Amino acid sequence: MPIQIRKLDSSQPGFQQALTTLLAFDAGTDDAIETAVGKILADVKVRGDAAVLEYTNRFDRIPHGGAAEMGAFDISQAELQAALNGLPSAQRESLQIAAQRIRAFHERQREELRGFMYTEADGTVLGQKVTPLDRVGIYVPGGKAAYPSSVLMNAIPAQVAGVGEIIMVVPTPDGIKNQMVLAAAAIAGVTRVITIGGAQAVGALAYGTQTIAQVDKIVGPGNAYVAAAKRRVFGIVGIDMIAGPSEILVLCDGTTDPHWVAMDLFSQAEHDELAQAILLCPDAAYIARVEESIARLLPTMPRQATISTSLADRGALIKVASMEEACRIANDIAAEHLEISAENPEQWAEQIRHAGAMFLGRFSSESLGDYCCGPNHVLPTSRTARFSSPLGVYDFQKRSSVIHVSEAGAQTLGRVAATLAYGEGLQAHARSAELRLKPQS
Numbered sequence: 094m095p096i097q098i099r100k101l102d103s104s105q106p107g108f109q110q111a112l113t114t115l116l117a118f119d120a121g122t123d124d125a126i127e128t129a130v131g132k133i134l135a136d137v138k139v140r141g142d143a144a145v146l147e148y149t150n151r152f153d154r155i156p157h158g159g160a161a162e163m164g165a166f167d168i169s170q171a172e173l174q175a176a177l178n179g180l181p182s183a184q185r186e187s188l189q190i191a192a193q194r195i196r197a198f199h200e201r202q203r204e205e206l207r208g209f210m211y212t213e214a215d216g217t218v219l220g221q222k223v224t225p226l227d228r229v230g231i232y233v234p235g236g237k238a239a240y241p242s243s244v245l246m247n248a249i250p251a252q253v254a255g256v257g258e259i260i261m262v263v264p265t266p267d268g269i270k271n272q273m274v275l276a277a278a279a280i281a282g283v284t285r286v287i288t289i290g291g292a293q294a295v296g297a298l299a300y301g302t303q304t305i306a307q308v309d310k311i312v313g314p315g316n317a318y319v320a321a322a323k324r325r326v327f328g329i330v331g332i333d334m335i336a337g338p339s340e341i342l343v344l345c346d347g348t349t350d351p352h353w354v355a356m357d358l359f360s361q362a363e364h365d366e367l368a369q370a371i372l373l374c375p376d377a378a379y380i381a382r383v384e385e386s387i388a389r390l391l392p393t394m395p396r397q398a399t400i401s402t403s404l405a406d407r408g409a410l411i412k413v414a415s416m417e418e419a420c421r422i423a424n425d426i427a428a429e430h431l432e433i434s435a436e437n438p439e440q441w442a443e444q445i446r447h448a449g450a451m452f453l454g455r456f457s458s459e460s461l462g463d464y465c466c467g468p469n470h471v472l473p474t475s476r477t478a479r480f481s482s483p484l485g486v487y488d489f490q491k492r493s494s495v496i497h498v499s500e501a502g503a504q505t506l507g508r509v510a511a512t513l514a515y516g517e518g519l520q521a522h523a524r525s526a527e528l529r530l531k532p533q534s
């Protein structure tokens with residue numbers, strides 16, 4: 094099937110409007126998803142398990158007329174361990190290597206995130222205490238593909254942070270459990286695995302049900318339904334970020350094998366029809382070669398239907414004036430993944446301020462980061478990399494301020510506080526500070 098992919102040129106009038114339209118979700122789709130998610134969440138909040146059971150049976154097409162009770166969706170620790178033991182050794186070892194590398198990276202984050210205390214001259218002690226969250230929900234997607242890597246990426250930082258209970262939800266369409274997903278949960282030390290997904294799983298974790306305890310925070314990626322549900326439950330529970338349909342932006346100077354770039358674009362397009370893959374390049378002849386590679390390689394891809402819809406609806410090959418302009422546009426796009434496939438990639442990376450993860454040089458394919466480089470693959474999408482960060486140990490911790498004022502400190506701070514409190518018209522605040530002042534002799 095001939096592939097239709099949008100071609101844009103930054104020098105053409107209307108380019109900025111075309112780019113804005115490309116980056117926005119189709120409002121019609123968005124509204125439909127929002128309405129559906131609103132209804133599901135309201136129902137789960139009121140009816141709890143009964144609603145979760147019904148939606149799971151329906152959306153995940155649970156066979157034999159569906160499960161009769163929620164217990165059917167729980168997976169025991171013994172089953173997780175059996176899945177790990179039963180994996181072919183190459184799969185088990187690859188999971189273990191990936192887990193070890195992800196753990197090593199996140200251990201470094203923890204070292205950077207320890208609290209601090211300092212003592213002032215008058216003996217007042219001030220500081221910040223870091224504590225892990227008690228109970229978190231991790232969402233592992235599973236509608237169109239199975240994601241053992243996302244189990245590791247979600248659970249390992251939670252464990253490194255010291256979270257008490259890690260509750261994992263993952264849909265099992267048609268009731269089929271993926272053994273690598275279960276094995277990854279065993280490796281990562283997940284507390285409980287429940288095979289539910291979508292907005293109903295997010296609702297169950299956020300509100301709690303008869304059989305699922307409310308969590309403190311929900312993290313993890315998912316499709317547009319999951320992203321919309323997380324956005325809606327924020328405030329009742331914490332969330333990490335909006336990690337929706339995957340995105341890749343390749344910034345190329347025209348020196349990389351075009352087959353490599355085409356396949357890198359496919360690697361994110363194959364996740365979802367709503368995924369987004371974009372190339373920015375100053376060399377028109379090179380863009381034409383990437384287009385040829387796309388046409389040549391696409392028929393060889395098992396997921397070509399998803400890839401072509403994603404490329405046709407949300408993809409683009411964009412001719413820019415220069416690599417400098419490519420960097421400026423990349424900052425505007427603020428993509429989940431940015432590949433800088435160029436000679437001396439560092440010079441361009443210096444100009445990038447907004448990207449979930451940056452892959453520098455032509456050997457750093459984004460796919461390596463998806464599985465085993467070590468940094469997290471749960472990343473902000475839909476331009477939220479302007480203000481969000483990759484999932485990390487910090488998402489599973491919170492900070493409390495610690496204030497221990499000495500008697501001497503209370504004399505100086507008390508006068509300052511009382512003056513400010515009277516200025517605000519808050520007498521009790523002022524008097525509370527003044528009661529601790531020694532009488533002036």
Ligand SMILES: NC(=O)c1ccc[n+]([C@@H]2O[C@H](COP(=O)([O-])OP(=O)(O)OC[C@H]3O[C@@H](n4cnc5c(N)ncnc54)[C@H](O)[C@@H]3O)[C@@H](O)[C@H]2O)c1
Pocket residue numbers: 129152153233234235236237238240243264289290291292293314315316317318319335336337338339364365368429470471472473474
């Ligand atoms: N940003 C990241 O860090 C990151 C990482 C991995 C994956 N992803 C993305 O995660 C997503 C995974 O999506 P997926 O679909 O494979 O799995 P998913 O688990 O996110 O979604 C499956 C669930 O969606 C719900 N659903 C599907 N159609 C529905 C409908 N019509 N009405 C109501 N609910 C419906 C169902 O409950 C189903 O269980 C992809 O978009 C992928 O690109 C993102």
Ligand SMILES: N[C@H](CO)Cc1c[nH]c[nH+]1
Pocket residue numbers: 240242243338339340361429463470471472
């Ligand atoms: N590309 C996804 C993040 O958008 C992560 C992933 C998991 N498996 C393969 N890829």
